[in-house]
Amino acid sequence: MNFPFDNSYARLPEEFFSPAKPAGVAAPRLLLFNEALADQLGIERDGATDDELAQVFSGQRLVEGSQPLAQAYAGHQFGQFVPQLGDGRAILLGEVVNRQGRRFDLQLKGAGRTLFSRGGDGLAPIGPVLREFLVSEAMYALGVPTTRALAAVATGATVERERPLPGAILTRVAASHLRIGTVQLFAARGNRQALNTLVEYTLQRHYPDHPIDPTPAMTLLQAVCEQQARLVARWMALGFIHGVMNTDNMTLSGETIDYGPCAFMDQYDPQTRFSSIDHGGRYAYGNQPIIAQWNLARLAEALLPTETKPNASLEQAKAIIEQFMPRYEQLWLEAFNAKLGLAEVIEGDRQRLEHLHTLMQAGTADFTQTFRGLARWLQTEELAALPAGLQQQPELPAWLADWQQRLTRQGRTSTAVAQAMNRVNPYVIPRNHKVEAVLTAAEQGNLTPFKQMLAAVRRPYEEGPEQAEFSTPAPLTERVYQTFCGT
Numbered sequence: 001m002n003f004p005f006d007n008s009y010a011r012l013p014e015e016f017f018s019p020a021k022p023a024g025v026a027a028p029r030l031l032l033f034n035e036a037l038a039d040q041l042g043i044e045r046d047g048a049t050d051d052e053l054a055q056v057f058s059g060q061r062l063v064e065g066s067q068p069l070a071q072a073y074a075g076h077q078f079g080q081f082v083p084q085l086g087d088g089r090a091i092l093l094g095e096v097v098n099r100q101g102r103r104f105d106l107q108l109k110g111a112g113r114t115l116f117s118r119g120g121d122g123l124a125p126i127g128p129v130l131r132e133f134l135v136s137e138a139m140y141a142l143g144v145p146t147t148r149a150l151a152a153v154a155t156g157a158t159v160e161r162e163r164p165l166p167g168a169i170l171t172r173v174a175a176s177h178l179r180i181g182t183v184q185l186f187a188a189r190g191n192r193q194a195l196n197t198l199v200e201y202t203l204q205r206h207y208p209d210h211p212i213d214p215t216p217a218m219t220l221l222q223a224v225c226e227q228q229a230r231l232v233a234r235w236m237a238l239g240f241i242h243g244v245m246n247t248d249n250m251t252l253s254g255e256t257i258d259y260g261p262c263a264f265m266d267q268y269d270p271q272t273r274f275s276s277i278d279h280g281g282r283y284a285y286g287n288q289p290i291i292a293q294w295n296l297a298r299l300a301e302a303l304l305p306t307e308t309k310p311n312a313s314l315e316q317a318k319a320i321i322e323q324f325m326p327r328y329e330q331l332w333l334e335a336f337n338a339k340l341g342l343a344e345v346i347e348g349d350r351q352r353l354e355h356l357h358t359l360m361q362a363g364t365a366d367f368t369q370t371f372r373g374l375a376r377w378l379q380t381e382e383l384a385a386l387p388a389g390l391q392q393q394p395e396l397p398a399w400l401a402d403w404q405q406r407l408t409r410q411g412r413t414s415t416a417v418a419q420a421m422n423r424v425n426p427y428v429i430p431r432n433h434k435v436e437a438v439l440t441a442a443e444q445g446n447l448t449p450f451k452q453m454l455a456a457v458r459r460p461y462e463e464g465p466e467q468a469e470f471s472t473p474a475p476l477t478e479r480v481y482q483t484f485c486g487t
């Protein structure tokens with residue numbers, strides 16, 4: 001096989017990483033290979049068989065140009081600073097530069113221990129590997145900036161968790177794996193030189209059009225705040241709950257990373273959380289914007305030592321962090337307005353949206369079905385198009401009338417509006433109960449339901465027969481209340 005490797009991270013100073021070697025795997029077997037993504041990356045299969053792909057994407061055969069390493073980073077986990085984390089179960093194979101000149105990290109997740117593994121085994125069970133594959137590909141199809149999944153390989157070995165599970169390795173593709181925690185590592189060590197190098201490297205890699213002088217760190221902070229405000233607004237508009245928004249899981253590129261205990265919300269409730277380790281609900285749906293801002297404030301603190309005029313920069317950093325929430329709210333408003341078929345934001349739109357959210361919550365309405373239902377109601381005027389609990393809200397008719405009036409002022413036909421809505425409101429999301437079901441089947445050796453679901457979530461706006469099975473909320477008996485990191 002031929003990979004267009006060019007490993008810029010490996011050329012950084014030695015404190016940025018530790019060389020690593022994927023562990024031996026007795027019987028690697030290819031589960032999934034993302035041909036379309038391989039093509040986008042400029043990876044040439046050159047007639048390689050599935051078995052050869054399994055060798056490559058389990059780290060057994062290193063393609064020429066690969067320089068495997070584990071990245072060093074730190075981070076706040078559930079509010080507590082951990083000075084040394086790093087890739088404990090991930091190994092960067094290298095970076096590829098595609099035909100358009102875009103650079104991507106290729107990383108194996110679950111390929112064995114590294115210098116940063118601490119007490120962990122560096123391995124991954126098949127469930128979390130396939131979960132990340134499915135959800136990251138769904139997010140990509142939904143237009144959300146995200147890491148992606150190139151391959152999944154079964155190792156043939158057993159991973160010991162609460163019970164023995166089949167092991168697997170995911171090949172993750174990312175714009176980079178630089179994270180807030182990378183900056184925090186060098187800030188905590190007081191290593192100003194490394195911080196400066198990191199700032200310059202990150203700006204070059206992700207924000208080449210932004211001016212580097214006179215305050216590169218503040219330029220970076222501003223750019224990351226903007227990307228994260230956009231990202232979290234997208235999550236909120238889809239009912240996506242990340243679940244572990246630790247600073248080591250928040251990228252400097254603005255891509256979603258680390259699909260551990262993540263989940264999509266069914267019934268609308270801002271308190272919704274699924275992660276079994278998120279006892280206080282710190283990372284609940286409705287908390288995500290404020291947590292993003294909290295994380296960005298930690299980024300600001302970590303960046304400040306690099307500035308030559310710390311006092312002036314402190315004021316600038318404060319202003320940038322304070323601007324995050326208004327900027328996010330503007331993007332939130334635009335995203336939700338688009339979900340209602342409204343192209344522009346005007347006075348009164350926020351109240352209408354907040355009112356709708358109140359009605360959805362009171363009626364325990366399914367988040368995704370509400371917006372598809374509203375488009376259908378526009379064309380049929382039948383309340384039956386809406387979730388049952390929402391239909392029963394006494395204030396709903398007044399809300400609908402007000403919305404319709406607002407749409408009339410916009411001057412497009414109902415059909416055009418409904419079509420626009422169906423282009424931003426998915427019909428299919430990876431619903432928890434379905435995710436659990438297809439992962440359980442895969443654990444038992446049957447990958448067919450997983451593949452069907454993957455095909456459905458890759459075309460989330462289509463109402464075809466492939467999608468229908470995955471479009472409905474869980475019946476009471478199948479509801480999922482908790483998700484697990486699978487570490």
Ligand code: AMP
Nearest residue numbers: 085086087088089117120121122123487
């Ligand atoms: P996460 O919560 O997945 O972002 O992981 C947090 C930290 O724990 C990172 O430094 C991981 O590399 C490390 N980690 C998670 N699972 C394992 C494992 N099975 N073996 C070694 N390190 C792990």
Ligand code: MG
Nearest residue numbers: 248249257258
């Ligand atoms: Mg992580």
